[in-house]
Amino acid sequence: MSTVATDDHHDDHQESPYSIKRWLFTTNHKDIGTLYLWFSFIMFLIGGVMALVIRTELFEPGLQFVDPQFFNSMTTMHAIMMIFGVVMPAFTGLANWLIPMMVGATDMALPRMNNWSFWILPFAFAMMLSTLFMDGGGPAGGWTLYPPLVLQTGDALPFVILSMHFMGLSSIMGAINVIATILNMRAPGMTLMKMPLFVWTWLITAYLLIAVMPVLAGGITMLLTDKFFETSFFNAAGGGDPVMFQHIFWFFGHPEVYILILPSFGVVSSIIPTFARKPLFGYASMVYATGSIAFLSFIVWAHHMFTVGMPLAGELFFMFATMLIAVPTGVKVFNWVATMWRGAMTFETPMLFALGFIIMFSIGGFSGLMLALAPVDFQYHDTYFVVAHFHYVLVPGSIFAIIAAVYYWLPKWCGNMYNEGLGKAHFWLSTIFVNLTFFPMHFVGLAGMPRRIPDYALQFSDYNAMATYGAFGFGLSQLLFLYLVIKAIRGGEKATSQVWENAEGLEWTLPSPPPYHSFTTPPVIK
Amino acid sequence: MMSGNNWLKWLSAVSGMFAAMGAANAGQPINMPVGVTDISANVYDMHMIAFWLCVWIAVLVFAVMFYSMFAHRKSKGYTPATFHESTTVEAIWTTIPFIILIALAIPATKTLVEMEDTSDYDLTVKITGYQWLWHYEYIDEGVDFYSVLNTPRSQINGEEAKTENYLLEVDKELVLPVGKKVRFLITANDVNHAWWVPDLAVKKDAIPGFINEAWTKVNTPGTYRGQCAELCGRDHGFMPIVVRVVEQAEFDQFLADNTTLEKDGAEYAAVTQ
Numbered sequence: 001m002s003t004v005a006t007d008d009h010h011d012d013h014q015e016s017p018y019s020i021k022r023w024l025f026t027t028n029h030k031d032i033g034t035l036y037l038w039f040s041f042i043m044f045l046i047g048g049v050m051a052l053v054i055r056t057e058l059f060e061p062g063l064q065f066v067d068p069q070f071f072n073s074m075t076t077m078h079a080i081m082m083i084f085g086v087v088m089p090a091f092t093g094l095a096n097w098l099i100p101m102m103v104g105a106t107d108m109a110l111p112r113m114n115n116w117s118f119w120i121l122p123f124a125f126a127m128m129l130s131t132l133f134m135d136g137g138g139p140a141g142g143w144t145l146y147p148p149l150v151l152q153t154g155d156a157l158p159f160v161i162l163s164m165h166f167m168g169l170s171s172i173m174g175a176i177n178v179i180a181t182i183l184n185m186r187a188p189g190m191t192l193m194k195m196p197l198f199v200w201t202w203l204i205t206a207y208l209l210i211a212v213m214p215v216l217a218g219g220i221t222m223l224l225t226d227k228f229f230e231t232s233f234f235n236a237a238g239g240g241d242p243v244m245f246q247h248i249f250w251f252f253g254h255p256e257v258y259i260l261i262l263p264s265f266g267v268v269s270s271i272i273p274t275f276a277r278k279p280l281f282g283y284a285s286m287v288y289a290t291g292s293i294a295f296l297s298f299i300v301w302a303h304h305m306f307t308v309g310m311p312l313a314g315e316l317f318f319m320f321a322t323m324l325i326a327v328p329t330g331v332k333v334f335n336w337v338a339t340m341w342r343g344a345m346t347f348e349t350p351m352l353f354a355l356g357f358i359i360m361f362s363i364g365g366f367s368g369l370m371l372a373l374a375p376v377d378f379q380y381h382d383t384y385f386v387v388a389h390f391h392y393v394l395v396p397g398s399i400f401a402i403i404a405a406v407y408y409w410l411p412k413w414c415g416n417m418y419n420e421g422l423g424k425a426h427f428w429l430s431t432i433f434v435n436l437t438f439f440p441m442h443f444v445g446l447a448g449m450p451r452r453i454p455d456y457a458l459q460f461s462d463y464n465a466m467a468t469y470g471a472f473g474f475g476l477s478q479l480l481f482l483y484l485v486i487k488a489i490r491g492g493e494k495a496t497s498q499v500w501e502n503a504e505g506l507e508w509t510l511p512s513p514p515p516y517h518s519f520t521t522p523p524v525i526k
Numbered sequence: 527m528m529s530g531n532n533w534l535k536w537l538s539a540v541s542g543m544f545a546a547m548g549a550a551n552a553g554q555p556i557n558m559p560v561g562v563t564d565i566s567a568n569v570y571d572m573h574m575i576a577f578w579l580c581v582w583i584a585v586l587v588f589a590v591m592f593y594s595m596f597a598h599r600k601s602k603g604y605t606p607a608t609f610h611e612s613t614t615v616e617a618i619w620t621t622i623p624f625i626i627l628i629a630l631a632i633p634a635t636k637t638l639v640e641m642e643d644t645s646d647y648d649l650t651v652k653i654t655g656y657q658w659l660w661h662y663e664y665i666d667e668g669v670d671f672y673s674v675l676n677t678p679r680s681q682i683n684g685e686e687a688k689t690e691n692y693l694l695e696v697d698k699e700l701v702l703p704v705g706k707k708v709r710f711l712i713t714a715n716d717v718n719h720a721w722w723v724p725d726l727a728v729k730k731d732a733i734p735g736f737i738n739e740a741w742t743k744v745n746t747p748g749t750y751r752g753q754c755a756e757l758c759g760r761d762h763g764f765m766p767i768v769v770r771v772v773e774q775a776e777f778d779q780f781l782a783d784n785t786t787l788e789k790d791g792a793e794y795a796a797v798t799q
C-alpha cells in the first residue's frame with residue numbers, strides 16, 4: 001500500500017462551510033464530491049430550462065416562441081449540459097464521496113488533481129453558456145457536431161470546442177484519480193473481487209473515459225483546423241470525408257453512452273440487496289457482464305449511422321455486435337430480479353427509485369434492441385423513437401439512479417434522515433411525469449416525426465402536447481427533491497452509522513456523518 | 527411503508543393514464559406505416575416481431591418482479607433467503623437470449639440484403655439536398671427541378687388556419703411510375719441531409735461529395751409524404767418530400783411536359799427565395 005500524505009493536521013481545523021477558501025482550495029474527497037453534486041444539480045436546472053424551452057415551442061404546431069436557429073441551439077446545448085454537465089459530474093461526485101469510504105481509504109489518491117478536475121468545470125460551462133450570447137448564437141448543429149453543418153456555427157465554434165476540451169480534461173483527470181485510488185488505496189484484504197459493485201463499475205467506466213475522451217478531443221480539434229487552418233479532414237472538396245467525423249465521434253460516443261450508465265448499475269446493485277435484505281445475486285457475473293458491455297461498446301459505434309451508406313458487410317457486423325449487448329444487459333436485469341426474489345423487501349425512497357430504474361431502463365433497453373435491427377433502424381433513425389429510447393435510458397435510467405444514490409447515501413453524508421413521505425411523493429411524481437413526457441415520443445417517432453425540428457405536421461400534435469405537460473410536471477417535481485435535500489442537510493432525525501437495517505459495506509461502519517478523513521487507520525476486511 | 531392497497535391504487539392510476547392517452551388520441555397515428563412497397567411491408571413485419579418479442583419478455587420479467595414485490599416483503603413477515611448464485615440459472619439466462627437474438631438476426635439480415643440490392647433498375651433519379659430544398663433529376667430522361675415547401679408563412683406563424691398537409695406539401699412533387707424499380711442517387715450540395723419517405727421505407731443520408739444509393743418499387747399509386755431526417759440547419763424542419771406515384775402513361779406525360787432547368791446560380795437563387 002502506498003503511503004499518501006494524509007494531512008492529518010487538517011482534522012483539527014477543518015474550515016467553516018461558509019468560507020469560500022475552504023471550497024476553492026479543498027483537497028478533501030467529501031468536499032469535492034459535494035461540489036460536484038451541487039454543480040451537477042445547477043446544470044440540471046439550466047439544462048432542464050432548455051428542455052422546457054424546447055417543449056414549449058413543440059406544445060402545438062406552428063412557430064410560436066423561438067426562432068428555429070435558437071431552437072436548434074437549445075437542443076444542442078440541452079444535450080451538452082445534461083451529458084457533460086449533469087450525469088458525468090454527478091457520477092464523479094458520487095465516486096468522490098463513496099469510493100474512498102467503500103475501499104477503506106483516507107481520501108482519493110491524487111487530492112490536488114481532484115481539486116483541479118472539479119474547478120475546471122465551472123469555467124468550461126461558463127464558456128459554453130456564454131456562446132449563446134455570441135454573434136451567430138450558440139452551437140446549433142446538434143451535440144454530435146457533425147460537419148459540414150457545425151462549421152456554419154458563428155463566433156461560438158472555437159469557444160465550444162475549447163470548453164469541450166476542458167470538460168474532457170476534467171473527466172480524464174477524474175478517471176485517473178478513480179483508477180489510482182481503487183488500485184492503490186484499498187484496505188488490506190480487500191481483493192478486487194471483494195469490492196462493492198459501485199467501485200467495480202466505476203473502475204471500468206474510468207478506463208472507458210481514458211480510452212475515448214482523447215478521441216473526441218482529436219475529432220473536435222480536426223473541426224477546428226478545418227475551420228481556421230485550411231485543412232480538409234472532413235471536406236470532400238479537399239479530399240476529406242464528412243462521414244469520417246461521424247466514425248470518430250461515435251467511436252467516442254458509444255462508449256460514452258456506457259460511461260453514462262455503468263455507475264448506475266453499481267448504484268442499483270448496492271441498493272437492491274439492502275432493501276431486499278439478501279445478498280446480491282451473481283456478484284461475479286455482474287462484474288463480467290459490466291466488462292463485456294464495456295468491451296462491446298468499442299465495436300458497435302456505427303449503429304448510430306446505419307443510414308450514411310456503409311457497405312452491407314459493415315452494416316451486418318454492427319447490427320450483430322449491437323444485438324449481442326442485449327445478453328450481458330439481460331444478465332444484469334435478471335440478477336437484480338433474482339436478488340429481490342425471496343428477499344424481505346421494504347420500499348423506502350432509494351428502493352423505489354432503484355426499482356423504477358430497473359423497469360424503465362429495461363424499456364429503453366428493449367427499444368435499443370429494436371433499434372439494433374439495421375433494416376428497421378432505417379425507419380427509426382433520427383426520429384422521436386430514438387429520442388424516446390435514449391431519454392428512457394438516461395432519465396429514468398441514469399438520473400433515477402443518481403437520485404436513488406442521493407437518497408440512499410444522503411443520511412450517511414449529512415447525518416440526518418430525509419423526509420420519507422415526501423421522498424416517496426417525489427418518486428411517484430417523477431415516475432408519472434417522466435412517462436407522460438417520453439412514452440408518447442415513441443408514438444410520434446414511429447408515425448414519422450423527425451427529431452430536432454421546431455415545428456411539425458398536424459398528426460403529431462396530441463402526443464407532443466402530452467409530452468410538454470409531462471416535461472413541466474417532471475421539472476417542477478425536481479424542486480421537491482431540492483427542498484428535501486436542503487431540509488435534510490439542515491437538520492432532521494439523526495441517522496445511525498448503518499442508516500439502513502441491512503446495509504453492508506465499509507461506508508456504513510463509519511459514523512454518520514463520517515469523519516473528514518474517512519479511514520485514518522485501515523479497516524479490517526473479513 | 528406503503529401498504530398493498532396503496533400500491534394497487536397507484537398502479538391503476540398509472541394504467542388509467544395510459545389508457546386515457548390511447549383513447550383520447552384515437553385519431554392520430556401511433557405506429558410505423560406498413561407502407562406501399564414489399565420492402566416497407568417486410569420492415570413493418572420485422573418491427574412488429576421485435577416489438578411483440580420485447581413485450582413478451584417484458585411481461586415475463588416484470589411479472590416475476592412484481593410477484594416478488596408483492597409476496598416477498600418484510601411487512602408480510604417474510605424471512606429472506608440467503609442464496610446468491612446458481613451457475614445453472616445463470617447459464618440458462620445467458621443462453622436463451624442468445625438463441626432469441628439469432629432468431630431475430632436471420633430475417634433482419636435477409637431484409638437488409640434485399641434493401642441494399644440496387645441492381646436491375648428501370649429508372650434513376652438523382653436527389654440533391656440543399657439548405658433547405660430538394661433537387662430531383664431524372665438522369666436519362668433529361669428532366670430536373672427543385673422541390674420546395676409551399677405551406678404559406680402565414681400558416682406557420684399562426685396568422686391563418688393550418689391546412690391538412692401542413693409542412694408536408696411542396697410546389698413540385700417527385701413523380702414516379704408505379705411497379706418500376708427506381709434507383710435513387712442521393713447527395714447534397716452544402717451540409718448533410720437525409721431523404722426519408724416512411725411509406726417507402728427509404729431513408730438515406732445525403733452527404734456533400736459522396737453519392738449514396740437506395741431504391742424503391744412502389745406497388746400502389748398515390749401521394750406519399752416525408753421529410754429531411756438529418757439536422758441541416760435553421761430550416762431543417764421545413765424541407766419536406768412529396769412523392770406522387772402514377773401509372774406509366776401519366777408518368778410519360780409528366781416527362782414530356784417537363785424539361786431541364788438552367789442550373790445556374792440565378793435559377794437556384796430564385797428558387798430559394
Ligand SMILES: [Cu+2]
Pocket residue numbers: 655656658718719720754755756757758762765
Ligand atoms: Cu435537410
